Amino acid sequence: MTAFKYFKEDWTPVIDDYLAKHLASEVDNQKISQIMAYSVMAGGKRLRPLLFLATLNTLGRKIDEPEIRIACGIELIHTYSLIHDDLPAMDNDDYRRGKLTSHKKWGEAEAILAGDALLPLGIQWIAEGSQSAQLVNIITQAVGPNGMVGGQYLDIDSTNNASVAGDAKFINQMEWLKTGCLIQASVEMAAVYAKASDIEQVKLIDFAKAFGRSYQIYDDLVDVVETSEKAGKATHKDKEEGKNNTLTLLGIDQSRKELKDLIDQAKDNLHGLNGEVLAGFLDLYQKVL
Protein backbone atom coordinates (compact mmCIF):
# COMPACT_ATOMS: atom_id res chain seq x y z
CA MET A 1 0.00 0.00 0.00
CA THR A 2 1.29 3.48 -0.80
CA ALA A 3 1.98 6.13 1.84
CA PHE A 4 -1.02 8.02 0.49
CA LYS A 5 -3.36 5.06 0.94
CA TYR A 6 -2.19 4.53 4.52
CA PHE A 7 -2.66 8.21 5.20
CA LYS A 8 -6.12 8.22 3.66
CA GLU A 9 -7.21 5.11 5.55
CA ASP A 10 -5.93 6.56 8.80
CA TRP A 11 -7.55 9.97 8.57
CA THR A 12 -10.76 9.54 6.57
CA PRO A 13 -12.62 7.87 9.46
CA VAL A 14 -11.28 10.48 11.89
CA ILE A 15 -12.67 13.24 9.63
CA ASP A 16 -15.98 11.41 9.21
CA ASP A 17 -16.37 10.85 12.95
CA TYR A 18 -15.50 14.44 13.79
CA LEU A 19 -18.01 15.81 11.28
CA ALA A 20 -20.85 13.54 12.44
CA LYS A 21 -20.22 14.13 16.13
CA HIS A 22 -19.80 17.90 15.97
CA LEU A 23 -22.69 18.60 13.61
CA ALA A 24 -24.85 16.76 16.15
CA SER A 25 -23.42 18.45 19.25
CA GLU A 26 -22.81 22.01 18.01
CA VAL A 27 -26.02 22.72 16.09
CA ASP A 28 -28.84 23.45 18.56
CA ASN A 29 -31.80 22.71 16.30
CA GLN A 30 -31.96 18.97 15.65
CA LYS A 31 -33.77 19.32 12.33
CA ILE A 32 -31.26 21.77 10.84
CA SER A 33 -28.47 19.61 12.19
CA GLN A 34 -29.98 16.59 10.43
CA ILE A 35 -30.39 18.45 7.12
CA MET A 36 -26.79 19.70 7.26
CA ALA A 37 -25.45 16.25 8.21
CA TYR A 38 -27.42 14.54 5.42
CA SER A 39 -25.24 16.24 2.81
CA VAL A 40 -21.99 16.37 4.81
CA MET A 41 -22.18 12.63 5.55
CA ALA A 42 -23.20 11.63 2.00
CA GLY A 43 -20.01 9.75 1.25
CA GLY A 44 -17.66 12.42 -0.04
CA LYS A 45 -13.99 11.56 -0.59
CA ARG A 46 -12.87 14.22 1.93
CA LEU A 47 -10.34 15.37 -0.66
CA ARG A 48 -9.93 18.92 0.67
CA PRO A 49 -9.56 18.08 4.37
CA LEU A 50 -7.15 15.26 3.45
CA LEU A 51 -5.14 17.73 1.33
CA PHE A 52 -4.96 20.10 4.29
CA LEU A 53 -3.78 17.31 6.59
CA ALA A 54 -1.37 15.84 4.03
CA THR A 55 0.23 19.25 3.60
CA LEU A 56 0.72 19.46 7.37
CA ASN A 57 2.24 15.97 7.20
CA THR A 58 4.63 17.06 4.45
CA LEU A 59 5.75 19.92 6.69
CA GLY A 60 6.29 17.59 9.67
CA ARG A 61 3.42 19.11 11.65
CA LYS A 62 1.65 16.86 14.13
CA ILE A 63 -2.05 16.28 13.48
CA ASP A 64 -4.31 16.60 16.49
CA GLU A 65 -7.85 17.74 17.23
CA PRO A 66 -7.32 21.46 16.40
CA GLU A 67 -5.98 20.48 12.97
CA ILE A 68 -8.87 18.04 12.38
CA ARG A 69 -11.31 20.84 13.23
CA ILE A 70 -9.85 23.13 10.56
CA ALA A 71 -9.80 20.30 8.01
CA CYS A 72 -13.46 19.56 8.75
CA GLY A 73 -14.31 23.27 8.48
CA ILE A 74 -13.07 23.12 4.87
CA GLU A 75 -15.35 20.13 4.22
CA LEU A 76 -18.38 21.98 5.62
CA ILE A 77 -17.69 24.82 3.18
CA HIS A 78 -17.21 22.42 0.26
CA THR A 79 -20.53 20.74 1.13
CA TYR A 80 -22.32 24.12 1.22
CA SER A 81 -21.09 24.77 -2.33
CA LEU A 82 -22.41 21.40 -3.55
CA ILE A 83 -25.85 21.96 -2.00
CA HIS A 84 -26.23 25.38 -3.62
CA ASP A 85 -24.82 24.20 -6.98
CA ASP A 86 -27.48 21.47 -7.13
CA LEU A 87 -30.43 23.85 -6.55
CA PRO A 88 -33.17 24.07 -9.20
CA ALA A 89 -32.12 27.62 -10.09
CA MET A 90 -28.51 26.45 -10.59
CA ASP A 91 -27.59 23.01 -11.99
CA ASN A 92 -30.96 21.49 -10.99
CA ASP A 93 -29.57 18.08 -10.03
CA ASP A 94 -31.76 15.45 -8.38
CA TYR A 95 -28.96 13.11 -7.34
CA ARG A 96 -25.43 13.43 -5.99
CA ARG A 97 -23.23 10.56 -4.90
CA GLY A 98 -26.19 8.26 -5.56
CA LYS A 99 -28.46 10.01 -3.04
CA LEU A 100 -31.20 12.60 -3.49
CA THR A 101 -29.81 16.12 -3.42
CA SER A 102 -30.63 18.27 -0.40
CA HIS A 103 -33.49 20.18 -2.02
CA LYS A 104 -35.08 16.99 -3.39
CA LYS A 105 -34.88 15.37 0.04
CA TRP A 106 -35.78 18.31 2.32
CA GLY A 107 -37.20 21.10 0.16
CA GLU A 108 -35.67 24.09 -1.53
CA ALA A 109 -35.79 26.60 1.36
CA GLU A 110 -34.25 23.97 3.62
CA ALA A 111 -31.41 23.33 1.16
CA ILE A 112 -30.64 27.03 0.74
CA LEU A 113 -30.54 27.42 4.53
CA ALA A 114 -28.44 24.29 5.07
CA GLY A 115 -25.84 25.81 2.75
CA ASP A 116 -26.17 29.19 4.43
CA ALA A 117 -25.55 27.47 7.78
CA LEU A 118 -22.57 25.35 6.67
CA LEU A 119 -20.55 28.28 5.29
CA PRO A 120 -20.27 30.36 8.50
CA LEU A 121 -19.90 27.23 10.65
CA GLY A 122 -17.00 26.11 8.46
CA ILE A 123 -15.34 29.52 8.72
CA GLN A 124 -15.88 29.45 12.49
CA TRP A 125 -14.09 26.12 12.81
CA ILE A 126 -11.21 27.37 10.68
CA ALA A 127 -10.98 30.63 12.65
CA GLU A 128 -10.64 28.92 16.02
CA GLY A 129 -7.12 27.62 15.41
CA SER A 130 -3.82 29.49 15.42
CA GLN A 131 -2.97 31.88 12.55
CA SER A 132 -6.69 32.68 12.61
CA ALA A 133 -6.62 36.02 10.76
CA GLN A 134 -4.51 34.67 7.88
CA LEU A 135 -6.54 31.49 7.51
CA VAL A 136 -9.84 33.40 7.47
CA ASN A 137 -8.43 35.72 4.85
CA ILE A 138 -7.38 32.78 2.64
CA ILE A 139 -10.67 30.90 2.95
CA THR A 140 -13.00 33.89 2.53
CA GLN A 141 -11.12 35.03 -0.58
CA ALA A 142 -11.16 31.50 -1.99
CA VAL A 143 -14.93 31.11 -1.71
CA GLY A 144 -16.03 34.72 -2.32
CA PRO A 145 -16.87 36.67 -5.49
CA ASN A 146 -13.27 36.50 -6.73
CA GLY A 147 -13.13 32.77 -6.03
CA MET A 148 -15.61 29.91 -6.01
CA VAL A 149 -18.81 31.97 -6.19
CA GLY A 150 -17.31 34.00 -9.03
CA GLY A 151 -16.64 30.76 -10.92
CA GLN A 152 -20.15 29.51 -10.36
CA TYR A 153 -21.46 32.84 -11.65
CA LEU A 154 -19.36 32.57 -14.82
CA ASP A 155 -20.72 29.04 -15.25
CA ILE A 156 -24.40 29.96 -15.07
CA ASP A 157 -23.80 33.13 -17.05
CA SER A 158 -22.10 31.22 -19.89
CA THR A 159 -24.30 28.11 -20.05
CA ASN A 160 -25.76 27.88 -23.56
CA ASN A 161 -23.59 30.80 -24.57
CA ALA A 162 -21.98 29.59 -27.82
CA SER A 163 -19.54 32.51 -27.91
CA VAL A 164 -17.47 31.11 -25.01
CA ALA A 165 -17.48 27.51 -26.28
CA GLY A 166 -14.06 27.91 -27.91
CA ASP A 167 -12.67 30.45 -25.46
CA ALA A 168 -9.94 28.53 -23.65
CA LYS A 169 -8.97 31.49 -21.47
CA PHE A 170 -12.51 31.98 -20.24
CA ILE A 171 -13.02 28.26 -19.58
CA ASN A 172 -9.71 27.97 -17.74
CA GLN A 173 -10.58 30.90 -15.53
CA MET A 174 -14.09 29.63 -14.80
CA GLU A 175 -12.86 26.15 -13.89
CA TRP A 176 -10.05 27.53 -11.77
CA LEU A 177 -12.41 29.71 -9.76
CA LYS A 178 -15.07 27.00 -9.38
CA THR A 179 -12.77 24.24 -8.16
CA GLY A 180 -9.12 25.26 -8.08
CA CYS A 181 -9.40 28.12 -5.61
CA LEU A 182 -10.71 26.04 -2.71
CA ILE A 183 -8.20 23.26 -3.41
CA GLN A 184 -5.35 25.77 -3.41
CA ALA A 185 -6.71 27.32 -0.21
CA SER A 186 -6.68 23.89 1.51
CA VAL A 187 -2.95 23.55 0.83
CA GLU A 188 -2.14 27.22 1.44
CA MET A 189 -3.89 27.29 4.81
CA ALA A 190 -1.83 24.29 5.91
CA ALA A 191 1.38 25.98 4.74
CA VAL A 192 0.55 29.14 6.71
CA TYR A 193 -0.68 27.17 9.72
CA ALA A 194 2.50 25.07 9.89
CA LYS A 195 4.66 28.14 9.24
CA ALA A 196 6.29 26.74 6.12
CA SER A 197 9.42 28.53 4.89
CA ASP A 198 9.07 30.84 1.89
CA ILE A 199 10.55 28.23 -0.43
CA GLU A 200 8.25 25.50 0.90
CA GLN A 201 5.25 27.80 0.50
CA VAL A 202 6.07 28.52 -3.14
CA LYS A 203 6.47 24.81 -3.94
CA LEU A 204 3.28 23.84 -2.15
CA ILE A 205 1.23 26.57 -3.78
CA ASP A 206 2.56 25.63 -7.21
CA PHE A 207 1.65 22.02 -6.46
CA ALA A 208 -1.83 23.12 -5.37
CA LYS A 209 -2.30 25.17 -8.55
CA ALA A 210 -1.42 22.21 -10.77
CA PHE A 211 -3.50 19.84 -8.67
CA GLY A 212 -6.50 22.17 -8.57
CA ARG A 213 -6.46 22.63 -12.32
CA SER A 214 -6.04 18.92 -12.93
CA TYR A 215 -8.88 18.04 -10.59
CA GLN A 216 -11.46 19.91 -12.63
CA ILE A 217 -10.31 18.18 -15.83
CA TYR A 218 -10.52 14.86 -14.01
CA ASP A 219 -14.01 15.70 -12.77
CA ASP A 220 -15.18 16.50 -16.31
CA LEU A 221 -13.59 13.29 -17.64
CA VAL A 222 -15.28 11.15 -14.99
CA ASP A 223 -18.54 12.54 -16.31
CA VAL A 224 -18.05 10.82 -19.66
CA VAL A 225 -15.72 7.94 -18.82
CA GLU A 226 -17.79 6.45 -16.02
CA THR A 227 -21.36 5.35 -16.24
CA SER A 228 -24.01 7.27 -14.35
CA GLU A 229 -24.27 4.49 -11.81
CA LYS A 230 -20.61 4.43 -10.90
CA ALA A 231 -20.24 8.20 -10.59
CA GLY A 232 -23.34 8.39 -8.40
CA LYS A 233 -24.75 11.33 -10.29
CA ALA A 234 -26.13 12.12 -13.70
CA THR A 235 -23.30 11.87 -16.24
CA HIS A 236 -23.06 13.08 -19.84
CA LYS A 237 -25.15 15.92 -18.53
CA ASP A 238 -22.80 18.83 -19.19
CA LYS A 239 -22.90 18.58 -22.95
CA GLU A 240 -26.66 18.18 -23.05
CA GLU A 241 -27.11 21.25 -20.90
CA GLY A 242 -24.87 23.50 -22.94
CA LYS A 243 -22.11 23.63 -20.29
CA ASN A 244 -18.68 24.76 -21.39
CA ASN A 245 -15.65 23.06 -19.89
CA THR A 246 -12.17 21.87 -20.83
CA LEU A 247 -13.64 18.62 -22.09
CA THR A 248 -16.12 20.27 -24.44
CA LEU A 249 -13.25 22.54 -25.53
CA LEU A 250 -10.52 19.93 -26.11
CA GLY A 251 -12.29 16.59 -26.39
CA ILE A 252 -11.37 13.45 -24.43
CA ASP A 253 -7.92 12.68 -25.86
CA GLN A 254 -6.58 16.19 -25.55
CA SER A 255 -8.06 16.54 -22.03
CA ARG A 256 -6.26 13.34 -20.99
CA LYS A 257 -3.03 14.74 -22.38
CA GLU A 258 -3.45 17.99 -20.47
CA LEU A 259 -4.23 16.02 -17.32
CA LYS A 260 -1.03 13.96 -17.73
CA ASP A 261 1.03 17.12 -18.20
CA LEU A 262 -0.46 18.62 -15.04
CA ILE A 263 0.32 15.44 -13.06
CA ASP A 264 3.97 15.73 -14.13
CA GLN A 265 4.01 19.40 -13.19
CA ALA A 266 2.46 18.73 -9.79
CA LYS A 267 5.04 16.00 -9.07
CA ASP A 268 7.86 18.33 -10.08
CA ASN A 269 6.60 20.96 -7.69
CA LEU A 270 6.97 18.55 -4.78
CA HIS A 271 10.68 18.07 -5.47
CA GLY A 272 12.77 18.58 -2.34
CA LEU A 273 9.76 18.24 -0.03
CA ASN A 274 8.73 15.22 2.00
CA GLY A 275 5.83 14.96 -0.45
CA GLU A 276 5.15 11.24 -0.77
CA VAL A 277 1.62 11.47 0.65
CA LEU A 278 0.72 14.58 -1.36
CA ALA A 279 1.99 12.97 -4.58
CA GLY A 280 -0.37 10.07 -3.90
CA PHE A 281 -3.37 12.33 -4.52
CA LEU A 282 -2.44 12.25 -8.20
CA ASP A 283 -3.08 8.47 -8.31
CA LEU A 284 -6.77 9.30 -8.06
CA TYR A 285 -6.68 10.16 -11.75
CA GLN A 286 -5.60 6.71 -12.94
CA LYS A 287 -9.13 5.59 -13.64
CA VAL A 288 -9.70 8.22 -16.32
CA LEU A 289 -6.27 8.02 -17.98
Add this chain to the structure above:
Amino acid sequence: MTAFKYFKEDWTPVIDDYLAKHLASEVDNQKISQIMAYSVMAGGKRLRPLLFLATLNTLGRKIDEPEIRIACGIELIHTYSLIHDDLPAMDNDDYRRGKLTSHKKWGEAEAILAGDALLPLGIQWIAEGSQSAQLVNIITQAVGPNGMVGGQYLDIDSTNNASVAGDAKFINQMEWLKTGCLIQASVEMAAVYAKASDIEQVKLIDFAKAFGRSYQIYDDLVDVVETSEKAGKATHKDKEEGKNNTLTLLGIDQSRKELKDLIDQAKDNLHGLNGEVLAGFLDLYQKVL
Protein backbone atom coordinates in the same frame (compact mmCIF):
# COMPACT_ATOMS: atom_id res chain seq x y z
CA MET B 1 -30.77 67.98 16.53
CA THR B 2 -29.92 65.09 18.84
CA ALA B 3 -26.44 63.63 19.19
CA PHE B 4 -27.75 60.52 17.43
CA LYS B 5 -28.98 62.50 14.42
CA TYR B 6 -25.65 64.30 14.07
CA PHE B 7 -23.86 60.97 14.33
CA LYS B 8 -26.13 59.36 11.75
CA GLU B 9 -25.80 62.26 9.33
CA ASP B 10 -22.02 62.24 9.71
CA TRP B 11 -21.46 58.53 9.19
CA THR B 12 -24.23 57.30 6.87
CA PRO B 13 -22.69 58.89 3.77
CA VAL B 14 -19.24 57.60 4.78
CA ILE B 15 -20.66 54.06 5.00
CA ASP B 16 -22.53 54.44 1.71
CA ASP B 17 -19.44 55.75 -0.10
CA TYR B 18 -17.22 53.03 1.28
CA LEU B 19 -19.64 50.29 0.24
CA ALA B 20 -20.12 51.63 -3.29
CA LYS B 21 -16.43 52.25 -3.87
CA HIS B 22 -15.15 48.95 -2.49
CA LEU B 23 -17.77 46.72 -4.10
CA ALA B 24 -16.68 48.26 -7.40
CA SER B 25 -12.93 48.01 -6.77
CA GLU B 26 -12.65 44.69 -4.90
CA VAL B 27 -14.94 42.45 -6.95
CA ASP B 28 -13.19 41.43 -10.17
CA ASN B 29 -16.23 40.50 -12.23
CA GLN B 30 -18.16 43.65 -13.09
CA LYS B 31 -21.51 41.88 -13.47
CA ILE B 32 -21.36 40.17 -10.06
CA SER B 33 -20.16 43.43 -8.56
CA GLN B 34 -23.20 45.18 -10.05
CA ILE B 35 -25.64 42.53 -8.80
CA MET B 36 -24.16 42.70 -5.29
CA ALA B 37 -24.16 46.52 -5.27
CA TYR B 38 -27.77 46.67 -6.51
CA SER B 39 -28.98 45.25 -3.20
CA VAL B 40 -26.31 46.76 -0.94
CA MET B 41 -26.99 50.26 -2.30
CA ALA B 42 -30.80 49.92 -2.23
CA GLY B 43 -31.32 52.55 0.46
CA GLY B 44 -30.95 50.62 3.70
CA LYS B 45 -30.81 52.55 6.96
CA ARG B 46 -27.31 51.17 7.77
CA LEU B 47 -28.62 50.36 11.24
CA ARG B 48 -26.08 47.63 12.05
CA PRO B 49 -22.93 49.45 10.86
CA LEU B 50 -24.13 52.61 12.67
CA LEU B 51 -24.68 50.55 15.84
CA PHE B 52 -21.13 49.20 15.55
CA LEU B 53 -19.73 52.71 15.10
CA ALA B 54 -21.93 54.24 17.82
CA THR B 55 -20.72 51.61 20.28
CA LEU B 56 -17.13 52.54 19.44
CA ASN B 57 -18.10 56.18 19.99
CA THR B 58 -19.60 55.33 23.40
CA LEU B 59 -16.30 53.71 24.34
CA GLY B 60 -14.29 56.73 23.17
CA ARG B 61 -12.69 54.89 20.29
CA LYS B 62 -11.70 56.91 17.25
CA ILE B 63 -13.43 55.97 13.98
CA ASP B 64 -11.17 55.65 10.97
CA GLU B 65 -11.01 53.57 7.80
CA PRO B 66 -10.33 50.19 9.50
CA GLU B 67 -13.42 50.68 11.67
CA ILE B 68 -15.54 51.73 8.67
CA ARG B 69 -14.43 48.56 6.87
CA ILE B 70 -15.66 46.34 9.69
CA ALA B 71 -18.94 48.28 9.93
CA CYS B 72 -19.46 47.85 6.18
CA GLY B 73 -18.63 44.13 6.44
CA ILE B 74 -21.61 43.79 8.78
CA GLU B 75 -23.83 45.55 6.22
CA LEU B 76 -22.70 43.16 3.45
CA ILE B 77 -23.73 40.23 5.63
CA HIS B 78 -27.08 41.84 6.49
CA THR B 79 -27.73 42.40 2.78
CA TYR B 80 -26.92 38.76 1.98
CA SER B 81 -29.59 37.71 4.49
CA LEU B 82 -32.20 39.98 2.89
CA ILE B 83 -31.48 38.67 -0.62
CA HIS B 84 -31.84 35.03 0.47
CA ASP B 85 -34.94 35.75 2.63
CA ASP B 86 -36.69 37.27 -0.39
CA LEU B 87 -36.10 34.24 -2.67
CA PRO B 88 -39.10 32.41 -4.15
CA ALA B 89 -38.42 29.34 -2.00
CA MET B 90 -38.35 31.53 1.13
CA ASP B 91 -40.58 34.62 1.59
CA ASN B 92 -41.07 35.07 -2.17
CA ASP B 93 -41.02 38.87 -2.10
CA ASP B 94 -41.01 40.90 -5.32
CA TYR B 95 -40.15 44.23 -3.75
CA ARG B 96 -37.93 45.50 -0.96
CA ARG B 97 -37.37 49.14 -0.07
CA GLY B 98 -39.54 50.03 -3.08
CA LYS B 99 -37.24 48.28 -5.58
CA LEU B 100 -37.45 44.89 -7.26
CA THR B 101 -35.80 42.21 -5.13
CA SER B 102 -32.54 40.74 -6.41
CA HIS B 103 -34.07 37.60 -7.94
CA LYS B 104 -36.81 39.60 -9.69
CA LYS B 105 -34.24 41.98 -11.12
CA TRP B 106 -31.40 39.58 -12.02
CA GLY B 107 -32.73 36.03 -11.82
CA GLU B 108 -32.82 33.45 -9.10
CA ALA B 109 -29.39 31.86 -9.60
CA GLU B 110 -27.85 35.33 -9.66
CA ALA B 111 -29.58 36.29 -6.40
CA ILE B 112 -28.47 33.10 -4.63
CA LEU B 113 -24.89 33.73 -5.77
CA ALA B 114 -24.96 37.43 -4.87
CA GLY B 115 -25.87 36.38 -1.32
CA ASP B 116 -23.25 33.64 -1.37
CA ALA B 117 -20.67 36.25 -2.40
CA LEU B 118 -21.65 38.93 0.13
CA LEU B 119 -21.35 36.64 3.17
CA PRO B 120 -17.67 35.66 2.83
CA LEU B 121 -16.72 39.15 1.61
CA GLY B 122 -18.35 40.63 4.72
CA ILE B 123 -16.51 38.20 6.98
CA GLN B 124 -13.27 39.00 5.14
CA TRP B 125 -13.67 42.73 5.82
CA ILE B 126 -14.43 42.07 9.48
CA ALA B 127 -11.46 39.69 9.81
CA GLU B 128 -8.94 42.21 8.51
CA GLY B 129 -9.03 44.44 11.58
CA SER B 130 -7.54 43.91 15.00
CA GLN B 131 -9.08 41.32 17.38
CA SER B 132 -9.69 39.33 14.21
CA ALA B 133 -10.18 35.87 15.76
CA GLN B 134 -12.70 37.10 18.34
CA LEU B 135 -14.67 39.18 15.84
CA VAL B 136 -14.88 36.29 13.35
CA ASN B 137 -16.08 34.04 16.14
CA ILE B 138 -18.82 36.50 17.13
CA ILE B 139 -20.04 37.13 13.58
CA THR B 140 -19.97 33.51 12.36
CA GLN B 141 -21.90 32.35 15.44
CA ALA B 142 -24.42 35.18 15.02
CA VAL B 143 -25.26 34.29 11.42
CA GLY B 144 -24.83 30.48 11.55
CA PRO B 145 -27.21 27.63 12.39
CA ASN B 146 -27.47 28.74 16.04
CA GLY B 147 -28.11 32.34 14.98
CA MET B 148 -29.72 34.06 12.02
CA VAL B 149 -29.99 31.03 9.72
CA GLY B 150 -31.45 29.02 12.59
CA GLY B 151 -34.11 31.70 13.04
CA GLN B 152 -34.95 31.74 9.37
CA TYR B 153 -35.27 27.96 9.48
CA LEU B 154 -37.71 28.13 12.41
CA ASP B 155 -39.66 30.75 10.45
CA ILE B 156 -40.13 28.66 7.30
CA ASP B 157 -40.65 25.51 9.34
CA SER B 158 -43.45 27.11 11.41
CA THR B 159 -45.23 29.09 8.70
CA ASN B 160 -48.85 27.92 8.56
CA ASN B 161 -48.20 25.80 11.62
CA ALA B 162 -51.13 26.63 13.89
CA SER B 163 -49.59 24.84 16.88
CA VAL B 164 -46.91 27.55 17.36
CA ALA B 165 -49.34 30.48 16.89
CA GLY B 166 -49.79 30.91 20.64
CA ASP B 167 -46.33 29.72 21.67
CA ALA B 168 -44.68 32.86 23.02
CA LYS B 169 -41.43 31.08 23.87
CA PHE B 170 -41.05 29.71 20.36
CA ILE B 171 -41.88 33.04 18.73
CA ASN B 172 -39.47 34.93 20.99
CA GLN B 173 -36.68 32.53 20.16
CA MET B 174 -37.37 32.63 16.43
CA GLU B 175 -37.44 36.43 16.34
CA TRP B 176 -34.33 36.69 18.48
CA LEU B 177 -32.36 34.41 16.19
CA LYS B 178 -33.63 36.03 12.98
CA THR B 179 -32.91 39.63 13.94
CA GLY B 180 -31.56 40.00 17.44
CA CYS B 181 -28.40 37.93 17.05
CA LEU B 182 -26.85 40.09 14.31
CA ILE B 183 -27.80 43.30 16.14
CA GLN B 184 -26.20 42.02 19.33
CA ALA B 185 -23.12 40.95 17.36
CA SER B 186 -22.75 44.48 15.93
CA VAL B 187 -22.53 45.92 19.45
CA GLU B 188 -20.50 43.04 20.88
CA MET B 189 -17.88 43.21 18.13
CA ALA B 190 -17.41 46.93 18.86
CA ALA B 191 -17.06 46.22 22.58
CA VAL B 192 -14.39 43.57 21.93
CA TYR B 193 -12.68 45.69 19.28
CA ALA B 194 -12.45 48.72 21.57
CA LYS B 195 -11.42 46.54 24.51
CA ALA B 196 -14.31 47.58 26.72
CA SER B 197 -14.00 46.75 30.44
CA ASP B 198 -15.99 43.79 31.75
CA ILE B 199 -18.61 46.08 33.25
CA GLU B 200 -18.95 48.08 30.02
CA GLN B 201 -19.29 44.86 28.03
CA VAL B 202 -22.10 43.58 30.24
CA LYS B 203 -24.02 46.87 29.95
CA LEU B 204 -23.55 47.10 26.20
CA ILE B 205 -24.58 43.50 25.59
CA ASP B 206 -27.68 43.96 27.78
CA PHE B 207 -28.48 47.10 25.78
CA ALA B 208 -28.00 45.15 22.54
CA LYS B 209 -30.27 42.34 23.74
CA ALA B 210 -33.09 44.76 24.58
CA PHE B 211 -32.54 46.72 21.37
CA GLY B 212 -32.40 43.59 19.20
CA ARG B 213 -35.62 42.23 20.68
CA SER B 214 -37.36 45.59 20.33
CA TYR B 215 -36.28 45.98 16.73
CA GLN B 216 -38.14 42.88 15.59
CA ILE B 217 -41.33 44.03 17.32
CA TYR B 218 -40.89 47.43 15.66
CA ASP B 219 -40.38 45.76 12.28
CA ASP B 220 -43.58 43.74 12.67
CA LEU B 221 -45.50 46.85 13.78
CA VAL B 222 -44.28 48.87 10.77
CA ASP B 223 -45.80 46.14 8.66
CA VAL B 224 -49.31 47.01 9.83
CA VAL B 225 -48.96 50.65 10.93
CA GLU B 226 -47.47 51.98 7.72
CA THR B 227 -48.94 51.66 4.27
CA SER B 228 -47.23 49.48 1.73
CA GLU B 229 -45.98 52.57 -0.09
CA LYS B 230 -44.27 54.11 2.91
CA ALA B 231 -42.59 50.90 4.04
CA GLY B 232 -41.34 50.21 0.51
CA LYS B 233 -42.41 46.59 0.62
CA ALA B 234 -45.57 44.55 0.78
CA THR B 235 -47.21 45.10 4.19
CA HIS B 236 -50.01 43.20 5.96
CA LYS B 237 -48.36 40.21 4.35
CA ASP B 238 -47.35 38.25 7.42
CA LYS B 239 -50.86 37.49 8.60
CA GLU B 240 -52.05 36.52 5.13
CA GLU B 241 -49.14 34.12 4.74
CA GLY B 242 -49.62 32.36 8.04
CA LYS B 243 -46.48 33.85 9.62
CA ASN B 244 -46.19 33.78 13.38
CA ASN B 245 -44.64 36.76 15.16
CA THR B 246 -45.03 38.81 18.32
CA LEU B 247 -47.68 40.91 16.63
CA THR B 248 -49.85 37.95 15.63
CA LEU B 249 -49.31 36.64 19.18
CA LEU B 250 -50.03 39.80 21.19
CA GLY B 251 -51.92 42.13 18.86
CA ILE B 252 -51.02 45.78 18.22
CA ASP B 253 -51.69 47.31 21.64
CA GLN B 254 -49.84 44.68 23.61
CA SER B 255 -46.93 44.75 21.12
CA ARG B 256 -46.65 48.52 21.60
CA LYS B 257 -46.58 48.04 25.35
CA GLU B 258 -43.84 45.43 25.10
CA LEU B 259 -41.88 47.74 22.78
CA LYS B 260 -42.15 50.61 25.32
CA ASP B 261 -40.94 48.35 28.12
CA LEU B 262 -37.95 47.28 26.04
CA ILE B 263 -37.08 50.91 25.26
CA ASP B 264 -37.00 51.66 29.00
CA GLN B 265 -34.87 48.59 29.62
CA ALA B 266 -32.43 49.50 26.87
CA LYS B 267 -32.06 53.05 28.26
CA ASP B 268 -31.44 51.69 31.75
CA ASN B 269 -28.69 49.46 30.41
CA LEU B 270 -26.81 52.49 29.12
CA HIS B 271 -26.65 54.02 32.61
CA GLY B 272 -23.13 55.10 33.50
CA LEU B 273 -21.92 54.92 29.89
CA ASN B 274 -21.41 57.81 27.49
CA GLY B 275 -24.46 56.41 25.67
CA GLU B 276 -26.22 59.46 24.24
CA VAL B 277 -25.75 58.38 20.62
CA LEU B 278 -26.70 54.76 21.30
CA ALA B 279 -29.85 55.84 23.16
CA GLY B 280 -30.86 57.82 20.07
CA PHE B 281 -31.39 54.57 18.14
CA LEU B 282 -34.51 54.06 20.26
CA ASP B 283 -36.08 57.22 18.76
CA LEU B 284 -36.51 55.24 15.56
CA TYR B 285 -39.50 53.57 17.14
CA GLN B 286 -41.52 56.77 17.69
CA LYS B 287 -43.43 56.37 14.46
CA VAL B 288 -45.10 53.14 15.55
CA LEU B 289 -45.78 54.08 19.17
